[in-house]
Amino acid sequence: MTDDFRVKDVLSLCVDWTSIASTRASVDQFVDAVDGGSDLFEDRRSAKRKPAMIDVIAVPLDAERKPCGDAFLALTRNISHGGIAILCTEATKAPYLLLRLEMARYRCLQAVVRVIRSRSFYQFTEVSACFALSEEEQQTSSKPKKAKASGARAAKAPSGRRKVKRAVASKPSRAV
Amino acid sequence: MGTPTMDPSSIDWAGLRAEGLSGFSLSVMPPTLSLPALPHAVTVFLQRSADESVPLEDLARIVETDAGLTVELLKRVNSASSGISVRVKSISQALALLGRRPTRMFLTTIGTEAAIRARKSKLINQNSFWNVCLQRALFAREVARLLKTDVDAAFAGGLLQDFLLPILSNELFDIYLEFVGQGNTAPEALAQFEQAKFEWDHAMAGACLAFQWNLPDELVCCLLYHHAGLRMLSHPKLGRSPVAAVALAAMIPDPLHTHHGMEQLVKLEKIWPDFNLEILAAAVDLQQEQAAIGVRNDFPLSRRVKSLRGERQQASAEATASAMPESKERRPIAQRAS
DSSP states (O other), X not given: OOOOOXXXXXXXXXXXXXXXXXXXXXXXXXXXXXXXXXXXXXXXXXXXXXXXXXXEEEEEEOTTSOBOSOXXXXXXXXXXXXXXXXXXXXXXXXXXXXXXXXXXXXXXXXXEEEEEEEEEETTEEEEEEEEOOXXXXXXXXXXXXXXXXXXXXXXXXXXXXXXXXXXXXXXXXXXX | OOOOOOOGGGSOHHHHHHHHTTXXXXXXXXXXXXXXXXXXXXXXXXXXXXXXXSOHHHHHHHHHTOHHHHHHHHHHHHSGGGTOOSOOXXXXXXXXXXXXXXXXXXXXXHHHHHHHHTSOOSSSOHHHHHHHHHHHHHHHHHHHHHHTSOHHHHHHHHHHTTXXXXXXXXXXXXXXXXXXXXXXXXXXXXXXXXXHHHSSOHHHHHHHHHHHXXXXXXXXXXXXXXXXXXXXXXXXXXXXSHHHHHHHHTTSOBTTBOOSHHHHHHHHHHHXXXXXXXXXXXHHHHXXXXXXXXXXXSSOHHHHHHHHHHHHHHHHHHHHHHHSOOOTTTSOHHHHHO
16 A cells, blocks of 8 residues: 555645735736636726636635645635635635635735635635735734625725725825 | 546546647747757657557658667667567567557657757756756656656656757847846746746747647646646646656756755655655666766766755754753853853
8 A cells, every 4th residue: 555645735835835925016916917808897896806717725824824724726716906706615714815826827826815705606615805915914913803794794895905095095194 | 635546548638738738839939949850750650650550560660760769769678677588679579569659758758859969058068958857757757656657658758848948048048048147946937937038938838849749748748737846746637647747857956947846845755655755866866877878967866865855954953953042061162251
């Protein structure tokens, strides 16, 4: 009998653990490079969602951003500058996920996302999440929120981009 | 739980190749770029041997038109590694003993190497380059054995994965020189750099040319996905195929690009008990020595593994030492006196 490897262990090795947080610039660059086709979702969101099917390695993280479960494979449904929706076969209750998205031809994004909503979608689980970016974390420096919000409230949850705008708007008053 | 073992013959190689190369053709490359050509006998052999109804005698006659190929094939079939006890004197006998597929793979590798060696490269020393290619090919074959997949395809893929690099780096010398100057240590950095500069990379170009040369689809896929890294092991279709073996072999650094791929292989050891880097490296070095291609191997794989282990042990010892509270004994004498 041979001693074999587990795919979940291999997935975990594929993640670059030296720098798990991503920046606004790297997320924007990646999302801009995604070819979402011409029919972007018609909605009133500030960040337009692009339908996209990209392979994702996901690692569940706890509130302190430490791995709290086995890595698994997922597929994106859509992506925007603010967040992402993924489909997977695993049900996860982790408040954060570390995602490694790899498009064809070596374009890659590794980012931590905060789970907003997790729901059944046919035989899959659809996880909606917003990017938790390093600079925005420093600006807000608030405690991690619980992934309780659902439905319409979740859709209105402040996205990364809105936080940036708010931070920029509040700058002059702080300076005064 | 590991990935289920998949018979390579059940994989839709043509579909995977078409999907991987979709939207890419060699016409996007600079028109001044002069690409190599396979020896005529190899091209004809690959075309005719794809048809199973063509008799072996006809195929033997094609090989016999090229003296170099004839000698190489007879050398191969009479070598100890083929495990044949009788002395083979004719090409038709060699074809019958080796089989069509292994012969196709063998002639492909011999022909391609000859085509590339015939050209000069300003940036890459061809002897060192083919030495590393052979090292990767032997490593890919050993990994293919562990994965219980096609060892011949893994060897050919390992040998030819970067076959276009000497020519590309010669013809687009200034651009590749810029890459060498960057000193990027990620294994996929070269392909990323090429994508940024040209919107194609050597893996795509090599696979596309191999497809034009009528090379087998599984070999084209090996070339196309050789920079996929460890992730290829998790691929539902290719995780147990020669493509995965070649992707692991591609993590061995080459003269053009020094990267930390070996460190990732060391990590793989921890999650795959059968994958013992020292045993694999010893097997590769022994076979490389036996292959005796006439060039001294200055970088045996075992030495690379040992030096990597030494570095890691030193780093962990230093980390332990710095974590220890500073005792009197460890303080310099002058400090103790004060």
